[in-house]
Amino acid sequence: MSKKEGYIVALAGVPNSGKSSIFNKLTGGRAWVGNWPGVTIEKKIGTMRINSIEIEVVDLPGIYGLTAYSLDEIIARNFIVEENPDLVIVVVNATNLERSLYLALSILELEANTIVALNMVDLAEEQGIVIDHEKLSELLGIPVIPTVAVTGSGLKKLRELILEYVGRSKGRTNIVDYGYDLERAIRDVEKILQENVPEIIRKYPSRWISIKLLEWDEDVIRKVKSYAGGNEVIRKVEKIRAELQNKIDDLELFMTERRYQTILNIVKEVIKQTKAKGVTWTDLLDSILTHRFLGIFSAIAVLYMLFRFAFEISTPFVDLFSILINGYLHNRILGLKFLPSWLASLLADGVTNGVGTVVSFLPLIMMFFLGLAFLEDVGYMTRIAYLVDKLFSKFGLSGKTVIPLVIGFGCNVPAVMATRTIEDENERKTAALIAPLATCSARLPVYMVIAYAVFRQVAGAVVLSMYIWSVALALLVALALRKLVFKGPSAGFVMEMPPYIMPRSDIIGMKMWERSKRFLYKAGSVILIGVIFIWLLSVTGPSGFLGANALSSPRLLEHSWTGLLGKAFSETIFRPLNWDWRISVALIFGFIAKEIVVGTMAILYGIGESGLPAALAKLHAFTPVTGYAFMIFVLIYVPCIATIATIRSEMGSKYAVMAVAYELILAYTLALAVISFGHLLGVM
Amino acid sequence: MSGKLHASERLEIISVISGFFGSAYMILGLCALVARTSGECLTRITPGNIGMSILLLSIGAVLLSSPTTFRKNIILSSAASLVGSLLSITAMVVQVLDVGATWLDDIIRSQSFGRGDIVAGLLRGDAFLGYFMLLVFPFVLKTVKEHIIR
Amino acid sequence: MMIPLALVRPGSTVRVIEIRGGRGVYSKLRSLGIIEGKILKVISSINGGPVIVEIADSIGSSPRIVLGFGMCMKIFVEEA
Known part of the structure; x- marks a missing residue:
């Protein structure tokens, strides 16, 4: 450790690796949420304290690699190369080592000072996968520590490692061997860089830049071109690429394959599979929950119960809030004799009644988001996204849009924010613009009053028809927007469907509170x-x-x-x-x-x-x-x-x-x- | 060999039970629909309510698929029992909570709430059938865990 | 015979032969571990809709991946 204060640690990991749990455990859940510069992708920063040394922890977006094709991946790799964090912790999913290692190797190629948290080892062992973490550490050349973020096991050791490794510098690694021809090409490009743009290799690892240039990574090409002499470099690289392509026709594919080959070799050495794959609980549940008919029936039942849970069971609490705020508090303020009557009226009739009416919906909103966070945490919402994808794709949306829409039935504000998780830009904008059509909980009382006043016997059906209108209009407007405003083909729907897990109360609580907070903030x-x-x-x-x-x-x-x-x-x-x-x-x-x-x-x-x-x-x-x-x-x-x-x-x-x-x-x-x-x- | 036979017998029992309750859910679901549109149909346990009808029919469909797929796909069949009973128990819990919430709400707004309303709420179809499913659930879970999960 | 993944019947195991499509699609699939030569197991699918696959030849358990219909028409596979 060279400096005493101001360390920055970056947390990277594939989606569903338990990265958020590790982040929460390290920072005690205290996080500052902002945006990455120029984009609306959430940036979470927290601080952790070890032996009175304060360390800032930056949660990078969940990613699979460090390519230039996804905004999330560009953000992550730019953070690592530009901001030079003092340590990168890669959270690796022990139940699926292969995919996590791809990201780990990409980060190692960036020559970042890295340690690995081998997370979810308990789940892996349940599935009969035993990982020799010492061997893994030896092969990767960096420390590897097994953890179970949910229970906190291994976290103490992880803290110790962070303290030990933070601020160290990391040298060059040739973790992936790209074979004779390519390795020679990489060396040639490095030499060209050295001669033409020496400034760039003082800033970025030269091997990494060379590899990316040979892969024809557009973001890196742009970086190189921004230096004097950069264009010259690109011309020379083009020539080398052309020569290589006589032997290897798809360079990018070849390089990816070499990386996977490296991963496979590592995986073979460190994994012992003790049990054959059999029928898991996830297989069993999914045979119904993703069934083309029964899955839809189940989804209807689940969502209907979510609505009943939120709207009916919250009634006493909503009424209590409303009596306390709009009745008691309102009258108390009006009764304050020392206030001028206009000010008392402003505070009571204006602020208390207006804001109070909104706030008294808080129990309803919280229960709705509690139920929804539960469904998300156990892994069910991705199944609903799968089930609706075919229908939604007819309207130019992917199945993922269903999640912001469902959130919108509680409150539209967090619904608009939830569209951030949609990768395709046109789709994201469409989703944000149709989210207000999801009929939020605040509109229900209006329907109820009118329906009971005018429709009496069929009031229930009339209110239900509003929900049908809501979904139908959202889809139709989406179609219109996709056809007229946000044109262009869909980026393609790809989503990981994690195994079902037991609900984790801390994560559910946090997710519920994050969304409810936005509702309160709006009020x-x-x-x-x-x-x-x-x-x-x-x-x-x-x-x-x-x-x-x-x-x-x-x-x-x-x-x-x-x-x-x-x-x-x-x-x-x-x-x-x-x-x-x-x-x-x-x-x-x-x-x-x-x-x-x-x-x-x-x-x-x-x-x-x-x-x-x-x-x-x-x-x-x-x-x-x-x-x-x-x-x-x-x-x-x-x-x-x-x-x-x-x-x-x-x-x-x-x-x-x-x-x-x-x-x-x-x-x-x-x-x-x-x-x-x-x-x-x-x-x- | 005899152990295997025993396993398939137990699985068959849970699929028959699921089929029985599935039919009950279907009948109540249809009744809720009939009661809503015209006339009486077991009105004491199924108030006419479209939402409830859809819920009952959905749970019924999942449970009923257990006996109907038993010969073809044992995994699907036992999954139907498992998911169906989970749905039915959740529906029961929600209904019981709702009765509690209504009771609490009436206290807050100090209106009268008859004992009869509580009893009627607790005996409503979606709660009533859920009690039985809660009783058979441990058996379903144990059988599935022992004979399907590997 | 090479057919698009979208047309494969659930339960089948197939080998990825070719991925057609832009570099974006390509790299997204690659980072998920779906590359030429990999063996996929089709868990279930909705006609004309998305497909759930599992990477069958990975060590450890592969999480399931949902691929939209459009994506599945770009992934060509053959019976493995």
Whole structure:
């Protein structure tokens, strides 16, 4: 160790190698999440402390190799070559050594100071795979430590190794022997580099650069060309490649094969398979869960139960929150005599009621994400992605899109963020733009109120039909976007399907909290501002300040800016839809967040929320046709400003505007279509 | 030889049990649909509810595939018993939790909640059949673990 | 006989003969260990939809890989 402070350790590994568990165990779960420069791929940084030495741990994206074809892989390798971390820990999946070693070899070729955490040795042993880690260490020439991240076994030893190895420099390795012809070519290219661009080999390992040039790696070619004399190098490499191609027709394939050959030789020496492969639990479960019919039945049952679990069992907690915030807290603030009445109203009617209504959905959101995190952790969601892929591919999406969509049924904000995991750019953007069409939990109460007010006996079926509309519209809009905006062929669907595992409470808890946090954050930021804005418009009107009690008095509210705006809407563009000004106001408020719609209607009709369906029915506020049109409108038009803000931060303002525009147009058109259809049938 | 025969007998027993319960789920699922659209059909244990009908029919289909595939594909058949009983137990747990949640909610909002509602909720089809599946589940798990997993 | 992976019946074991397609597709498959010469076991598939494969000649257990229909039409295999 040469320096005392400021060490950086990078954590690399293939997907499903338990890298996140190791990261969490090393850093104690405290992580700072940001983005890699210029892209929306998540970058996680945590700190660990060993013997009062602070070490920064950077979690690299889960990758299989270090090629230039995938953004994740470029990010990882650029981090290693540009930032020169003091140590790279490669997390290797012991149940599938071959694939993990490909990444390990690629990192070794980068001449990074590397150690290996041989993870999931317990699972491997269960499957009858015994790995001689000392032999592996000898063959790779770097330390190898067996770990079981979930239980924490081997982690102490790993920390000791980190402390011992961090900051060491690592020399040249010829871990892969590319054969006589190629090795000679590599040496030639190294010489050319030395002569023409000596600066580059002071910065990057020269063997690695040479190998990548011979592989015709576009990112490295760009790097070399950026130096003076770089073009000369590329011309010479082209000549060497041409000569080589007389003997080897596909250089890239040949080099990959040599790497696999090296891996195979290593694997043969270190692995003892003690049991023959038999029928595993995963085989057994998958024979049903990925079955073309039974798998779909099972998926329907599982998702239905997830929804019941979240929406029905959270009811008492949602009600408790709502009573505490919108009842107790609201009244307490109003009762604070030392506050001027306008400030008390702002805090109580505006902030507490508005934000409180959103926050009282927290139990529901948390339970939904708890169930979903469970399904993800045991490995079930990848099976659903497989089952829906054929259907989704007809709409220009891959099966992976199902995960953000399902998240969207809870809350659209984390749904938009979850589209990050989709590799293909066109597909990712499409998914982010259709995610708001997933009817989030906040829209359900609106459907319920209208359905029970107008449809009574068939209310359940009408609410269910909204979910069907939601999925159908999401797919159709996706198709339109793929055909008109995000054109281009699909990159091809490739997904690893890990074996089922026992649920791990710490990971499920963390995943649930990460998503729920985004929901809470949405309530605390954009929605807070929106709510204050709406409050301001409601307590003032053309005649000035209407009084703090405007928000609880339908009569006063009618003369506020909001009321006038509602009337302006109901008399102009909403006129064909036959919604009165109160409904229009509720929709304007709903632009901020759908959670507020029902509450607003309750205020404007001057009744409590629980009596709202009965009152709406009595007042004939809706006919079945205008009611259904209203539900369709609520389903489609902007879910909440927080979702739009998220689309903006993920993709830029242009796409946020596009999302709002298409949603408003589609919502209005379809609502109008419902009305016209009603006229046609004569049910108005 | 006799041990092998014994194994296949045990596997056959679980597939027959699955078939029996699968049929029960199917009947209740259809009833829930009938009760929803027209008239009465075992209304005490199946309230008319489309979602519940779909759930019951889905679980029924998985369980029923156990006896129907037994001769053709023993792995699929025993997997159907296993997955079907897991689904059915989960459905039961969700329903029981729901009864608890409704009861709690009524306390919070201080409305009356009759003992009868609790009993009716706990005896609803999806809960009721789940109790039985919970009883046979250890046997299913043990048989599958001993005779299929290698 | 060489056929695309998409048309292989579940349960069969096949050898990868040729991968047609852009370098992106190529390298993605390679890094997953699907290269020419490898033996794949087709676990299950949906007609006209994705296919689940396992690399049959790897030591240790191979995780399953789902390949979309388009991808499977680019991977040519023969009965092994």
